[in-house]
Amino acid sequence: MSQQDILKTTTIMKVRFHECDPLQIVWHGNYLKYFEEGREDFSRKHGISYVHARENGFSTPIVKSGCEHKLPLEYGDEFVVETTFVNSAAAKIIFEYKIFKSEKLVCTGQTLQVFLNEKRELMLINPPFFADWKKKMGLL
Amino acid sequence: MSQQDILKTTTIMKVRFHECDPLQIVWHGNYLKYFEEGREDFSRKHGISYVHARENGFSTPIVKSGCEHKLPLEYGDEFVVETTFVNSAAAKIIFEYKIFKSEKLVCTGQTLQVFLNEKRELMLINPPFFADWKKKMGLL
Amino acid sequence: MSQQDILKTTTIMKVRFHECDPLQIVWHGNYLKYFEEGREDFSRKHGISYVHARENGFSTPIVKSGCEHKLPLEYGDEFVVETTFVNSAAAKIIFEYKIFKSEKLVCTGQTLQVFLNEKRELMLINPPFFADWKKKMGLL
């Protein structure tokens, strides 16, 4: 695998009825669910997830998120979420997202996660389990 | 308080935009959220909740739910959830719900909860904390 | 296709993080989303959907739904939704659902839909587009 394959995952999804609002388009807040699905798909494929964090005594809450919409998604639309892991020296997990429908850009987004220990204290350096994962992936 | 006041709570709510679907009405699954708000309101008013259960080592998952719709709710509608505790001899928590808009019946519903201990084993008799609550409320 | 293949669809899904609650299991109301995905999958495979209804001037709101839980689903669980169309002489759309995890029954459910015309009046006989579909499928 090249560095780019390591860092990027694409996930195909479909808009569900209950995700759409009275304007007949996906309610803006539901894009964070799509991003989460992209992030989880990335995590499964690369062996790192909220479960690993928890087993090692850490939680990884999202402390910042954003979304910019270019085009709406409608009921039944099939779309692709492109999830990119942004390698950072700091003790943070940064993902960027792009959603495409028929190769047109629908939206872009970002999430930022931090590490908390069991006392919910902020970690200033990467926990060992995460540093190990980065090493294994050639990201450190 | 009369027995009826003990057993019934009314909660006023308002339909939110993101709860409505492309048919311009509240998506049917969101009524379970309204029922939950009614149930929580009942629990707060009467000093019994999922938190009490948890502190006593029990969880109270919902094992059955149902909803029958008579009229739709639309964006901005104000409505009343009437939550009734159905007293049962068995180790179960039964609630019935009625939702009204301008005194017209919108829907009826029911939920059934059981008690699980920390090993997720089903309790066949009421846990002491729940029996105590029933006694205090004059329901036993 | 046999009659049974016509009437039944199976859809594979996975529990997402945001569908789970503080008890670490899927929140009970989210099963109606899984049922909806099963119903939509059935509809796509068999060429009948809320879009067809709308194009023909009808809406098909859910007027009754229910769910009985046997086992919990947890984060990351893969499961199968089995959606069965229940053929009825009345102007109703009835679906039954079974969810399985590793071949164990997780829950059962039902939904009942009716036909409303553009004035939101209840149809007492099947609209032509639906009768046609039933004929095509050998259900009439």
Add this chain to the structure above:
Amino acid sequence: MSQQDILKTTTIMKVRFHECDPLQIVWHGNYLKYFEEGREDFSRKHGISYVHARENGFSTPIVKSGCEHKLPLEYGDEFVVETTFVNSAAAKIIFEYKIFKSEKLVCTGQTLQVFLNEKRELMLINPPFFADWKKKMGLL
């Protein structure tokens, strides 16, 4: 009313069970629902809403949103959403949000809405109904 009262609304809310995730805190995407409630509350109090837009032939989709989290909210927490209308010369609706629990800052957020006409074309100047509202409110 002073200019500040015109521009700012505070809304009291309570965290519901189904809004919390397996980390026992409000799932990050649900803050966009709280922001929406704040925005709707602002709109009701000041006589401007998605319904007014629609009646005038416009929709006002959210094209950008963001949230920064400082502290978690947990089940049962009562909190205040402070919604501020940011007056802009451009044909945009900008809101800023602050959520407080016991006077501590929980999170900040922003949304940006634009005006689309019935053909979903972007309006480059404020539609008359919105300009009228601004005039009435002393914002123009």
